[in-house]
Amino acid sequence: MSPTRPTTFALFATILVLAAAFAGCAEPNNTGNNNQNTQTGPCDPSKTKVAIGLVTILSGDAAALGQSARDGARAYIEVANSRGGVNGACVELVERDSQLSVEKAVQGVTELAGDPRIKGIVGPLTSDQAQASLNVANTKKVVLVSPSATRPNLTGQIPYFFRTIPSDAVQGPDQANIVFNDFGAKQVAVVFQQNAYGAGLKDSFVQAYRALGGTIQGEPTAFDTGKPETYAAKAIAVRALNPTFVVVEGQEPDSAGMIKALRDAGYTGRILTSEAVEGQGAITTGGSAMEGVYFTKAAADLSNPDYTTFANKTQIGAFTAQGYDAALVLVEAMRAVGADGEKMRAHIAQTTFDGTVSADKVSFNQQGDLASGRYQLYWIQNGQFVPAPDVTAASS
Numbered sequence: 001m002s003p004t005r006p007t008t009f010a011l012f013a014t015i016l017v018l019a020a021a022f023a024g025c026a027e028p029n030n031t032g033n034n035n036q037n038t039q040t041g042p043c044d045p046s047k048t049k050v051a052i053g054l055v056t057i058l059s060g061d062a063a064a065l066g067q068s069a070r071d072g073a074r075a076y077i078e079v080a081n082s083r084g085g086v087n088g089a090c091v092e093l094v095e096r097d098s099q100l101s102v103e104k105a106v107q108g109v110t111e112l113a114g115d116p117r118i119k120g121i122v123g124p125l126t127s128d129q130a131q132a133s134l135n136v137a138n139t140k141k142v143v144l145v146s147p148s149a150t151r152p153n154l155t156g157q158i159p160y161f162f163r164t165i166p167s168d169a170v171q172g173p174d175q176a177n178i179v180f181n182d183f184g185a186k187q188v189a190v191v192f193q194q195n196a197y198g199a200g201l202k203d204s205f206v207q208a209y210r211a212l213g214g215t216i217q218g219e220p221t222a223f224d225t226g227k228p229e230t231y232a233a234k235a236i237a238v239r240a241l242n243p244t245f246v247v248v249e250g251q252e253p254d255s256a257g258m259i260k261a262l263r264d265a266g267y268t269g270r271i272l273t274s275e276a277v278e279g280q281g282a283i284t285t286g287g288s289a290m291e292g293v294y295f296t297k298a299a300a301d302l303s304n305p306d307y308t309t310f311a312n313k314t315q316i317g318a319f320t321a322q323g324y325d326a327a328l329v330l331v332e333a334m335r336a337v338g339a340d341g342e343k344m345r346a347h348i349a350q351t352t353f354d355g356t357v358s359a360d361k362v363s364f365n366q367q368g369d370l371a372s373g374r375y376q377l378y379w380i381q382n383g384q385f386v387p388a389p390d391v392t393a394a395s396s
Helices: 008-027 063-082 102-113 127-140 167-183 196-212 228-239 254-264 278-290 305-313 321-338 343-347 391-395
Strands: 051-058 091-097 118-122 143-146 161-163 187-193 222-224 245-249 270-274 294-300 375-381 382-385
Touching: 008 305, 051 063, 051 102, 063 091, 063 187, 063 278, 063 321, 091 102, 091 321, 102 127, 118 321, 118 343, 127 143, 127 161, 143 321, 143 343, 167 196, 167 245, 167 270, 167 375, 187 196, 187 228, 187 254, 196 245, 222 228, 228 375, 228 391, 245 254, 254 270, 254 278, 278 294, 278 375, 305 321, 321 343
Parallel strands: 051 091, 051 118, 118 143, 143 161, 187 222, 187 245, 245 270, 270 294
Antiparallel strands: 294 375, 375 382
16 A cells, blocks of 8 residues: 555545556566455355356266366365355356367367356366367467366467466476385386376376486387276286386276286286376276375375365365365456456466465466476375375385
8 A cells, every 4th residue: 555645745646546556457466465355254146146167077987087176166166155256246166077078178168268257267177178178268368277187288388278286297207206216116117098198197207217217118008098908918018027116107997997907917016107096986997906006196285274174174086176276266366357368367377376275375387387386195095095105114
């Protein structure tokens, strides 16, 4: 606030105040304080609702992954509405089920972009779906904030795409460091799902692992989505390499099917996969073969009070925290600058958001990726997806 001027300069002071107010509306907030809402009570249901969209996988294969992102987004909408929504209006989350289909994802983004209320969308879930939706978002000036699309080449393609998860340019090297340095595995076999996610993460891991001095046994082995009848032969071929550590890059339920095939082929060593295994479909498909499987997941600050509150009220899945933060980013942008895609984009690009749960604060670099982030080690114990103990203890 400007200091009070002498009364002889009252008119001049008024002009300055008005100019500052307009400037404040035009300039994004980069101070770290994104809490623009001053209303203390719940939103007013008599006011016309404002809205953000969500496009994710809600049915079919990988539904558990998409539902985890949806649950996080819903959790934040509930919080936002309990704190006055946007200028007193309640926030609605308009959902579209993309299934595991690029076409349905583009259709969902297109439909939501046609709603004049919606200038921000949580999603899409997969890298393929996000890639295919970029043109619609850019043309319609609708902001996409994906909680889960990790393909590195999505970075910086359009100014309207952000993600609340570190890309595989981070996950691959983090996996390599865990395998090579923490577990001490100097050679590994690599198996990957033949899709954008599996192939991209495989490339990132292999490059980083070799840079550390690690050896890939044989050539990385590809397996096809939705063809579990072919997994046994591939698993036998991998088993013939006599590995003691296997890295499996892919998404459940297919990655779980491949892991089960490896166990059925007699492989008894360690297995590492990614956060895309975290769903009930993996347990249903892989059964007891999933016990003890390690996976990497975007690190959350478990000591963060906002995370603790969130975790006590919400069932945590693969992308729940990232879905919560994606919704928060969009709603807070609307609170700050209104439902205007261009202004929201500019605000998000230059703002540090607090109240987030995947990290104490969330901000983005100039290309729409998280300014910071890392992956940490989890594993499957008694059918639950939980943080892994210290690797030294886990290895003993």
